Amino acid sequence: LIVKAFSGKLIIPSFKEFKKLVEEVFEDVRDCKDGKAADYIPQLARVDPDLWGLSVCTVDxxxxxxxxxxxxxxxxxxxxxxxxxxxxxxxxxDYVQEYVSAEPSGEGFNEICLDDNNKPHNPMINAGAIVTSSLVKPELNLADRFEYMMNIFRKLSGGTYVGFNNSVYLSEKSVADRNFALGYYMKENDCFPKGSCLKTILEFYFQLCSIETKCSAHCIMAGTLANGGVCPITGEEVLDDVSVQHTLSLMLSCGMYDYSGQFAYKIGLPAKSGVSGSILVVIPNVMAICLYSPRLDKLGNSSRGLLFMEKLLKKVNLHQF
Ligand code: DON
Structure with missing residues (x-):
């Protein structure tokens, strides 16, 4: 980093100016109280809805x-x-696409629907993510599989902070009728590899949703995607660049629930949101931005996070096209 800084090779040479600009927009949208924090998982309903955090991590x-x-x-x-x-x-x-397609679904994130080939439309909605969860290291028992994933999440975050929230996991599991319904529907349609155990798959999926982190660490995970799979903090190659390329394509077309098309149109960047109120935005080969604000709009995206991105784009054109 220091060598790059002194030789003028940093991807954002005027980092201080960029920070100032981001700070202005950050304060500008602070008053946005639109939307409501997710309450379908009791533990999520208890957070302070006014929380507002942001982190930036460049590929350097x-x-x-x-x-x-x-x-x-x-x-x-x-x-x-x-x-x-x-x-x-x-x-x-090729193998993964045998199980999960790569098309926007045009339906809500937890909709019970499959495409014409009886596959989930994409891995960014629940159906697709439950199937992807069934693909990763099925030969391991649940404990080893969880450990395997946690290790990768730790590497993605450059060893900063990745934990697990057992209350959210239990809470999630106790209100998971829809995900169970989705799971059984997909089992009936042979969506999982042979020999899979649905209960184990769903438990693994709930565990992945219940991994905890904070903006600053979450942003480094997204920064690893911005950097083609190499963690910008440690320099470790965590993911293959081709895997990252495919993943970013689907984040662009399907990452923001039913707002993905509009988000791609207006903002033009791969992104993924979650119901706890975070949004990861990736500017490939440049940086990642992580936003955290629990109030969600009707489609499930953080309202203040979206407003921030719209306002930021008016000041600096990060749109990829
Ligand atoms: O109900 C679930 O499956 C959630 N815990 C999923 C979380 C989420 O952010 C929804 N996104 N697509």
């Missing part, structure tokens, strides 16, 4: 954090792109 490892960047929350659906990338890494895209 330059970072800054604002507001409630140290508040711990569960990663929820932002685990989905990482699980998908891990499956691609392990088994390759």
């Amino acid at each position: 490892g330059q970072r800054f954090n604002l507001g409630d960047f140290e508040k711990i929350y569960t990663i929820q659906s932002t685990s989905k792109p990482f699980t998908y990338a891990m499956a691609l890494d392990l088994y390759g895209s």
Whole structure:
């Protein structure tokens, strides 16, 4: 980092100016109280809805954090792109695409629906993510599989902070009728590899949603995606660049629930949101931004997070096209 800084080779040479600009927009949207924190999982309903955190991590490892960047929350659906990338890494895209397609579904994130080939539409919605969870290291028992995943999440975050929230996990499991319904529907349609145990798959999926982190660490995970799978802090190659490429394509087309099309149109960046109120935004080969604000709009995306991105784009054109 220091060598790059002195030789003028940093991806954002005027990092201080960029930070100032981000701070202005961060304060500008602070008053946004639109939407409501998710309450279908009792533990999520109890968070302070006013929390507002932001982190930036460039591919050079330059970072800054604002507001409630140290508040711990569960990663929820932002685990989905990482699980998908891990499956691609392990088994390759041809195998993974035998089980999960790569088309936007046009339906809600937890909709009970499959495409014409009886496959989930994409790995960013629940159906697809449950199937991807069944693909990763099925030969391991649940404990070893969880440990395997946690290790990768730790590496993605450059060894900063990744934990597990048992209360959210139990809470999630106790209100999971829809995910069980989805699971049985997919089992009936032979969506899982032979010999899979549905209960184990769902438990693993709930565990992945219940991994906890904070903005500053979550942002490094997304920074690893921005950097083609190499963690910008440690320099470790955690994911293959081709797996990351496929994952970012699907984050662009399917990462923001039913708002994905609009988000791609207006913001033009791969992103993934989760119901606890975080949004990961990846600017490929440049940086990642992590936003955390629990109030969600009707489609399930953090309202203040979306407003922030819209306002930021008016000041600096990060749109990829
Ligand atoms: O109900 C579930 O499956 C959630 N815990 C998933 C989390 C989420 O963020 C929804 N996203 N697509």
